[in-house]
Amino acid sequence: xxxxxxxxxxxxxxxxxxxxxxxxxxxxxxxxxxxxxxxxxxxxxxxxxxxxxxxxxxxxxxxxxxxxxxxxxxxxxxxxxxxxxxxxxxxxxxxxxxxxxxxxxxxxxxxxxxxxxxxxxxxxxxxxxxxxxxxxxxxxxxxxxxxxxxxxxxxxxxxxxxxxxxxxxxxxxxxxxxxxxxxxxxxxxxxxxxxxxxxxxxxxxxxxxxxxxxxxxxxxxxxxxxxxxxxxxxxxxxxxxxxxxxxxxxxxxxxxxxxxxxxxxxxxxxxxxxxxxxxxxxxxxxxxxxxxxxx
Numbered sequence: 001x002x003x004x005x006x007x008x009x010x011x012x013x014x015x016x017x018x019x020x021x022x023x024x025x026x027x028x029x030x031x032x033x034x035x036x037x038x039x040x041x042x043x044x045x046x047x048x049x050x051x052x053x054x055x056x057x058x059x060x061x062x063x064x065x066x067x068x069x070x071x072x073x074x075x076x077x078x079x080x081x082x083x084x085x086x087x088x089x090x091x092x093x094x095x096x097x098x099x100x101x102x103x104x105x106x107x108x109x110x111x112x113x114x115x116x117x118x119x120x121x122x123x124x125x126x127x128x129x130x131x132x133x134x135x136x137x138x139x140x141x142x143x144x145x146x147x148x149x150x151x152x153x154x155x156x157x158x159x160x161x162x163x164x165x166x167x168x169x170x171x172x173x174x175x176x177x178x179x180x181x182x183x184x185x186x187x188x189x190x191x192x193x194x195x196x197x198x199x200x201x202x203x204x205x206x207x208x209x210x211x212x213x214x215x216x217x218x219x220x221x222x223x224x225x226x227x228x229x230x231x232x233x234x235x236x237x238x239x240x241x242x243x244x245x246x247x248x249x250x251x252x253x254x255x256x257x258x259x260x261x262x263x264x265x266x267x268x269x270x271x272x273x274x275x276x277x278x279x280x281x282x283x284x285x286x287x288x289x290x291x292x293x294x295x
Contacts, residue, residue: 002052002255008038010052010258012250016065017262021269023067024279028286031179031211031246033076034059034089041088044080051078054250056089062249063096066265070096072290074154076252077102077126083115090119098290100124100154105139109146116148121290122177123147127157127165137168144172150292152176152209158183159194162201175207177244177289180214186231195231202239209242209289210235212281215267216251216259223263229270236271236281243272244286 002010036043037053063071071093073086079102086099100122101115125140144153152175157165159182169176178201184194202208212232215225236243245268247261272278287294 006050008050008052009255010250011252011255012054013258013260016062017260019066019262019265021266023265023268024275024283026069026287027067027282028070028072028244028290029063029066029068029246029249030072030244030286030290031074031213032059032071032249033074033252034085035076035078035250036085041079041082041085043078044082046080047078049078049253051250051252055085056092059089059249060093062247062261066247066261070098072098072100072246072286074100075102075124078252083118083120087115087118087120102126103143105136105143107143112146112148116151121150122152122154124154124156124179127155127161141168141171144174147174152289154179155182156180159185159197162194162197166201169201169208170204175209175289176205178208178210180217180248181210181212181232181235183218184231186218186227188231189227190231190234192231195235198235199238202242206242209244209285210239211246212236212243212271213246214248216254216257216264217248223260223267224270225267229267232271233273236277237273240272240277240280241285243281244289245272245281 034056035051035054037055073089075083075086079085081102081104083101090097090099099120101120102124153172154177156179162182182198215228219225219228247264272281
């Protein structure tokens with residue numbers, strides 16, 4: 001574990017490899033974060049982890065190193081409901097980034113419109129108990145009914161709570177994106193219980209999407225994350241119009257198993273095996289969600 005003098009941890013490598021896989025033109029890293037810098041954008045007093053600074057400049061350097069054209073920056077839980085770091089990064093991207101915010105359910109329409117103007121296109125509801133203190137589902141559902149046009153809801157949960165969440169998900173009136181596929185147990189294989197439950201969810205509505213991401217979190221075997229690839233590839237193929245992908249940089253809470261971002265990119269052809277699937281996963285689908293009408 002790499003810890004600085006202030007006790008803040010680093011969860012990303014400072015020297016990622018150069019991917020062997022060549023990304024298609026216009027590829028989007030559709031799930032990444034920024035941390036601070038804390039001097040300008042302090043962490044929440046309720047933060048469950050305190051990372052070292054990983055701001056916009058570092059994110060865009062990684063984007064260029066890996067070969068991506070743009071980013072979707074998701075509010076990290078360590079910043080709570082203050083989305084200033086994300087908004088700053090979007091503004092610094094010259095139109096090459098969009099964002100997903102975390103908001104207080106009591107937010108008003110004026111504040112939502114300001115987020116929209118700042119490049120936010122969705123809000124995230126986090127149901128991981130280790131990261132949040134409560135889950136006010138009724139309040140979450142109410143705000144999902146007040147979102148600006150072309151916004152969606154991103155849900156982060158673990159596979160064992162999916163069935164309990166189904167009535168809540170079914171009631172969300174806007175598109176839904178499932179973070180990291182709901183953290184299924186990839187050792188079960190593509191026909192396992194967790195993937196069957198996710199497929200039932202995807203089949204219930206044609207506006208539910210998923211992020212085929214985070215092999216480093218979901219497959220403890222390490223690169224080339226064979227269980228992840230074996231389990232996720234059929235899902236990407238069968239739902240190719242609703243899959244997106246992201247690095248998850250700077251990998252919150254992964255300080256004990258820091259992944260190589262170049263190796264993460266190199267798993268893409270193992271889960272999206274054709275050029276068509278790769279283009280949908282990395283270009284067409286994220287642009288439909290985050291840059292609608294701007295093709």
